[in-house]
Amino acid sequence: MNAFFDGYVHAKTNLKEFIDQFDNALRKKIENENASDFQSFNVTIPVVSPSPLEKIFQNIYTCNKFRKVQKEVIGMLATLFTLHQKDVVITTYLVEDEVDVDGFIKEVTHSVYFNEAECEVKCSCALFEMRGILCRHVLAIMRVNKVRSVPEKYILDRWRKDIKRTYTLIRSNYDMVDQRPEVRRYSRIIKKCYEVTTNAASCDEYTEDLVVKLDAMNIGYRTNKPPSKVAVTSADGIEGGSSKKVLSPLVVKGKGRPPSLGKKSMVERVKPMTKKQSQKGK
Secondary structure, three states, X not given: OOOOOOOOOOOOOOHHHHHHHHHHHHHHHHHHHHHHHHHHHHEEOOOOOOOHHHHHHHHHEOHHHHHHHHHHHHHHOOOXXXXXXXXXXXXXXXXXXXEEEOOEEEEEEEEEEEEOOOOEEEEOXXXXXXXXXXXXXXXXXXXXXXXXXXXXHHOOHHHEOOOOOHHHXXXXXXXXXXXXXXXXXXXXXXXXXXXXXXXXXXXXXXHXXXXXXXXXXXHHHHHXXXXXXXXXXXXXXXXXXXXXXXXXXXXXXXXXXXXXXXXXXHHHHOOOOOHHHHHHHO
16 A cells, blocks of 8 residues: 555645545556556567577566566576475475575575476475466476476466456546547447347346357457557567557546646747648748
Protein backbone atom coordinates (compact mmCIF):
# COMPACT_ATOMS: atom_id res chain seq x y z
CA MET A 1 0.00 0.00 0.00
CA ASN A 2 2.84 2.41 0.80
CA ALA A 3 4.42 1.72 -2.59
CA PHE A 4 1.08 2.45 -4.28
CA PHE A 5 0.99 5.99 -2.83
CA ASP A 6 4.73 6.61 -3.10
CA GLY A 7 5.23 10.16 -4.35
CA TYR A 8 1.58 11.14 -3.89
CA VAL A 9 0.92 11.41 -0.15
CA HIS A 10 2.96 12.22 2.94
CA ALA A 11 2.48 12.48 6.70
CA LYS A 12 0.79 15.92 6.46
CA THR A 13 -1.64 15.07 3.66
CA ASN A 14 -5.22 15.96 4.65
CA LEU A 15 -8.33 13.99 3.68
CA LYS A 16 -9.24 16.11 0.66
CA GLU A 17 -5.71 15.93 -0.73
CA PHE A 18 -5.63 12.20 -0.05
CA ILE A 19 -8.78 11.64 -2.14
CA ASP A 20 -7.37 13.69 -5.02
CA GLN A 21 -3.98 11.98 -4.84
CA PHE A 22 -5.62 8.55 -4.65
CA ASP A 23 -7.35 9.39 -7.91
CA ASN A 24 -4.03 10.44 -9.46
CA ALA A 25 -2.22 7.34 -8.17
CA LEU A 26 -4.89 5.03 -9.57
CA ARG A 27 -4.80 6.78 -12.93
CA LYS A 28 -1.00 6.49 -13.03
CA LYS A 29 -1.19 2.79 -12.20
CA ILE A 30 -3.57 2.23 -15.11
CA GLU A 31 -1.24 4.16 -17.43
CA ASN A 32 1.71 2.03 -16.32
CA GLU A 33 -0.23 -1.20 -16.84
CA ASN A 34 -1.30 -0.12 -20.33
CA ALA A 35 2.30 0.80 -21.21
CA SER A 36 3.58 -2.52 -19.84
CA ASP A 37 0.97 -4.51 -21.79
CA PHE A 38 1.82 -2.55 -24.94
CA GLN A 39 5.51 -3.37 -24.55
CA SER A 40 4.92 -7.06 -23.84
CA PHE A 41 2.75 -7.54 -26.93
CA ASN A 42 4.81 -5.42 -29.34
CA VAL A 43 8.42 -5.92 -28.24
CA THR A 44 10.46 -9.12 -28.02
CA ILE A 45 13.60 -9.10 -25.88
CA PRO A 46 16.40 -11.17 -27.48
CA VAL A 47 17.62 -14.26 -25.63
CA VAL A 48 21.06 -14.22 -24.02
CA SER A 49 21.77 -17.96 -24.23
CA PRO A 50 21.06 -20.98 -26.46
CA SER A 51 18.90 -22.50 -23.71
CA PRO A 52 15.52 -23.72 -25.01
CA LEU A 53 14.06 -22.97 -21.59
CA GLU A 54 14.87 -19.28 -21.95
CA LYS A 55 13.22 -19.28 -25.39
CA ILE A 56 10.02 -20.66 -23.88
CA PHE A 57 9.88 -17.91 -21.26
CA GLN A 58 10.64 -15.33 -23.96
CA ASN A 59 7.53 -16.38 -25.89
CA ILE A 60 5.23 -16.63 -22.87
CA TYR A 61 6.19 -14.15 -20.15
CA THR A 62 5.79 -10.39 -20.07
CA CYS A 63 8.87 -8.28 -20.73
CA ASN A 64 9.29 -7.33 -17.06
CA LYS A 65 9.20 -10.94 -15.86
CA PHE A 66 11.29 -12.24 -18.73
CA ARG A 67 14.07 -9.83 -17.75
CA LYS A 68 14.06 -11.41 -14.29
CA VAL A 69 14.22 -14.86 -15.87
CA GLN A 70 17.18 -13.71 -17.97
CA LYS A 71 18.96 -12.58 -14.82
CA GLU A 72 18.72 -16.15 -13.52
CA VAL A 73 19.77 -17.58 -16.90
CA ILE A 74 22.93 -15.45 -16.85
CA GLY A 75 23.59 -16.44 -13.24
CA MET A 76 23.15 -20.10 -14.17
CA LEU A 77 26.33 -19.95 -16.25
CA ALA A 78 28.38 -19.14 -13.13
CA THR A 79 27.08 -21.99 -10.94
CA LEU A 80 28.89 -25.23 -10.15
CA PHE A 81 27.02 -28.38 -9.20
CA THR A 82 27.95 -31.77 -7.78
CA LEU A 83 25.93 -34.95 -7.42
CA HIS A 84 25.03 -35.44 -3.77
CA GLN A 85 22.66 -38.41 -3.72
CA LYS A 86 20.85 -40.52 -6.33
CA ASP A 87 17.98 -42.96 -5.94
CA VAL A 88 15.94 -44.65 -8.65
CA VAL A 89 14.27 -41.52 -10.03
CA ILE A 90 15.14 -38.90 -7.41
CA THR A 91 18.47 -37.09 -7.49
CA THR A 92 19.84 -34.46 -5.12
CA TYR A 93 22.48 -31.96 -6.26
CA LEU A 94 24.58 -29.42 -4.42
CA VAL A 95 24.88 -26.18 -6.38
CA GLU A 96 27.57 -23.64 -5.51
CA ASP A 97 26.78 -20.00 -6.17
CA GLU A 98 28.17 -16.55 -5.40
CA VAL A 99 26.03 -13.70 -4.06
CA ASP A 100 26.81 -10.04 -3.55
CA VAL A 101 26.24 -8.98 0.07
CA ASP A 102 26.93 -5.27 0.67
CA GLY A 103 29.68 -5.25 -1.94
CA PHE A 104 31.28 -8.50 -0.74
CA ILE A 105 31.12 -11.79 -2.65
CA LYS A 106 29.81 -14.63 -0.51
CA GLU A 107 29.88 -18.27 -1.53
CA VAL A 108 26.70 -20.22 -0.81
CA THR A 109 25.62 -23.78 -1.50
CA HIS A 110 22.04 -24.79 -2.27
CA SER A 111 20.55 -28.26 -2.53
CA VAL A 112 18.36 -29.03 -5.53
CA TYR A 113 15.90 -31.92 -5.56
CA PHE A 114 15.11 -33.39 -8.99
CA ASN A 115 12.45 -36.01 -9.69
CA GLU A 116 13.04 -37.29 -13.20
CA ALA A 117 9.83 -39.32 -13.43
CA GLU A 118 7.55 -36.35 -12.71
CA CYS A 119 9.98 -33.68 -13.94
CA GLU A 120 9.70 -31.99 -10.58
CA VAL A 121 12.49 -29.79 -9.26
CA LYS A 122 12.89 -27.85 -6.04
CA CYS A 123 15.68 -25.66 -4.66
CA SER A 124 16.52 -24.75 -1.08
CA CYS A 125 16.77 -21.05 -2.04
CA ALA A 126 12.96 -21.12 -2.54
CA LEU A 127 13.01 -18.38 -5.18
CA PHE A 128 10.15 -19.96 -7.11
CA GLU A 129 8.02 -20.32 -3.98
CA MET A 130 8.63 -16.68 -2.98
CA ARG A 131 8.85 -14.84 -6.33
CA GLY A 132 7.37 -17.25 -8.87
CA ILE A 133 10.61 -17.32 -10.93
CA LEU A 134 12.74 -20.43 -11.48
CA CYS A 135 16.15 -19.85 -9.91
CA ARG A 136 19.54 -20.28 -11.59
CA HIS A 137 20.20 -23.42 -9.54
CA VAL A 138 17.07 -25.14 -10.84
CA LEU A 139 17.80 -24.02 -14.40
CA ALA A 140 21.31 -25.46 -14.14
CA ILE A 141 20.01 -28.85 -13.01
CA MET A 142 17.30 -28.87 -15.69
CA ARG A 143 19.98 -28.17 -18.29
CA VAL A 144 22.30 -30.97 -17.15
CA ASN A 145 19.36 -33.39 -17.18
CA LYS A 146 18.48 -32.29 -20.73
CA VAL A 147 15.05 -30.93 -19.84
CA ARG A 148 13.97 -29.16 -23.05
CA SER A 149 10.55 -27.90 -22.02
CA VAL A 150 9.22 -26.17 -18.93
CA PRO A 151 6.49 -28.07 -17.04
CA GLU A 152 3.22 -26.15 -16.89
CA LYS A 153 3.34 -25.97 -13.10
CA TYR A 154 6.41 -23.73 -13.35
CA ILE A 155 4.75 -21.30 -15.78
CA LEU A 156 2.50 -19.02 -13.75
CA ASP A 157 -0.55 -17.47 -15.38
CA ARG A 158 -0.01 -14.13 -13.67
CA TRP A 159 3.25 -13.61 -15.60
CA ARG A 160 1.92 -14.69 -19.00
CA LYS A 161 1.42 -12.15 -21.76
CA ASP A 162 -0.84 -14.40 -23.85
CA ILE A 163 -3.63 -14.32 -21.26
CA LYS A 164 -5.89 -11.31 -21.67
CA ARG A 165 -7.04 -9.92 -18.34
CA THR A 166 -10.75 -9.25 -18.72
CA TYR A 167 -10.68 -6.42 -16.18
CA THR A 168 -8.60 -4.39 -18.64
CA LEU A 169 -11.54 -4.46 -21.07
CA ILE A 170 -14.01 -3.00 -18.58
CA ARG A 171 -14.83 0.67 -19.02
CA SER A 172 -13.40 3.01 -16.41
CA ASN A 173 -13.33 6.75 -15.77
CA TYR A 174 -9.71 6.87 -16.92
CA ASP A 175 -10.20 5.27 -20.30
CA MET A 176 -10.25 7.11 -23.58
CA VAL A 177 -12.87 4.63 -24.79
CA ASP A 178 -12.99 6.03 -28.32
CA GLN A 179 -9.25 5.33 -28.65
CA ARG A 180 -9.43 1.78 -27.29
CA PRO A 181 -11.22 -0.31 -29.94
CA GLU A 182 -10.86 -3.52 -27.92
CA VAL A 183 -12.93 -1.95 -25.11
CA ARG A 184 -15.68 -0.96 -27.55
CA ARG A 185 -15.69 -4.44 -29.07
CA TYR A 186 -15.79 -6.08 -25.65
CA SER A 187 -18.73 -3.93 -24.52
CA ARG A 188 -20.60 -4.64 -27.74
CA ILE A 189 -20.07 -8.40 -27.45
CA ILE A 190 -21.05 -8.49 -23.78
CA LYS A 191 -24.28 -6.64 -24.51
CA LYS A 192 -25.16 -9.07 -27.28
CA CYS A 193 -24.23 -12.07 -25.09
CA TYR A 194 -26.68 -10.91 -22.42
CA GLU A 195 -29.47 -10.91 -24.99
CA VAL A 196 -28.55 -14.31 -26.43
CA THR A 197 -28.12 -16.04 -23.06
CA THR A 198 -31.40 -14.62 -21.79
CA ASN A 199 -33.26 -16.12 -24.74
CA ALA A 200 -31.29 -19.40 -24.76
CA ALA A 201 -31.88 -20.00 -21.04
CA SER A 202 -35.60 -20.42 -21.66
CA CYS A 203 -35.19 -24.16 -22.28
CA ASP A 204 -32.58 -26.93 -22.13
CA GLU A 205 -32.58 -27.48 -25.89
CA TYR A 206 -31.63 -23.86 -26.63
CA THR A 207 -29.03 -23.89 -23.86
CA GLU A 208 -27.25 -26.99 -25.17
CA ASP A 209 -27.38 -25.65 -28.71
CA LEU A 210 -25.81 -22.36 -27.64
CA VAL A 211 -23.06 -24.06 -25.61
CA VAL A 212 -22.08 -26.29 -28.56
CA LYS A 213 -21.96 -23.34 -30.94
CA LEU A 214 -19.99 -21.19 -28.52
CA ASP A 215 -17.42 -23.96 -28.00
CA ALA A 216 -16.96 -24.30 -31.76
CA MET A 217 -16.66 -20.53 -32.19
CA ASN A 218 -14.16 -20.28 -29.34
CA ILE A 219 -11.93 -22.96 -30.87
CA GLY A 220 -12.08 -21.21 -34.23
CA TYR A 221 -11.15 -17.80 -32.82
CA ARG A 222 -8.41 -19.25 -30.65
CA THR A 223 -6.71 -21.20 -33.45
CA ASN A 224 -7.06 -18.48 -36.10
CA LYS A 225 -5.80 -15.43 -34.28
CA PRO A 226 -4.65 -12.48 -36.41
CA PRO A 227 -0.85 -12.22 -36.71
CA SER A 228 0.80 -10.04 -34.08
CA LYS A 229 3.08 -7.16 -35.00
CA VAL A 230 6.25 -7.84 -33.01
CA ALA A 231 9.48 -5.85 -33.04
CA VAL A 232 12.72 -7.38 -31.78
CA THR A 233 14.43 -4.93 -29.46
CA SER A 234 17.87 -5.35 -27.93
CA ALA A 235 18.78 -4.49 -24.36
CA ASP A 236 19.88 -0.98 -25.36
CA GLY A 237 16.59 -0.27 -27.07
CA ILE A 238 17.81 -0.60 -30.69
CA GLU A 239 15.39 -2.45 -32.92
CA GLY A 240 16.69 -5.19 -35.19
CA GLY A 241 15.28 -6.93 -38.22
CA SER A 242 12.29 -5.87 -40.26
CA SER A 243 9.14 -5.02 -38.36
CA LYS A 244 6.09 -2.87 -38.77
CA LYS A 245 5.87 0.48 -37.09
CA VAL A 246 4.80 0.19 -33.47
CA LEU A 247 2.73 3.06 -32.15
CA SER A 248 3.04 4.42 -28.63
CA PRO A 249 0.52 3.36 -25.97
CA LEU A 250 -2.44 5.59 -25.23
CA VAL A 251 -1.98 8.23 -22.55
CA VAL A 252 -4.87 8.65 -20.12
CA LYS A 253 -5.99 12.24 -19.69
CA GLY A 254 -5.88 13.54 -16.15
CA LYS A 255 -8.25 15.91 -14.39
CA GLY A 256 -7.80 19.67 -14.31
CA ARG A 257 -6.30 22.00 -16.87
CA PRO A 258 -3.37 20.85 -19.04
CA PRO A 259 0.24 21.72 -18.12
CA SER A 260 1.23 25.33 -18.76
CA LEU A 261 2.96 26.19 -22.01
CA GLY A 262 5.37 28.29 -19.97
CA LYS A 263 7.37 25.14 -19.33
CA LYS A 264 7.94 24.61 -23.07
CA SER A 265 10.67 26.15 -25.15
CA MET A 266 9.96 28.76 -27.82
CA VAL A 267 10.46 26.16 -30.56
CA GLU A 268 7.80 23.90 -29.01
CA ARG A 269 5.31 26.78 -28.76
CA VAL A 270 5.45 27.60 -32.47
CA LYS A 271 2.72 25.66 -34.33
CA PRO A 272 3.50 24.27 -37.78
CA MET A 273 2.00 26.26 -40.67
CA THR A 274 -1.00 24.74 -42.37
CA LYS A 275 -1.14 24.21 -46.10
CA LYS A 276 -3.39 27.26 -46.62
CA GLN A 277 -1.11 29.52 -44.56
CA SER A 278 1.93 28.43 -46.56
CA GLN A 279 0.13 29.19 -49.85
CA LYS A 280 -0.87 32.68 -48.68
CA GLY A 281 2.72 33.47 -47.82
CA LYS A 282 3.84 32.72 -51.39
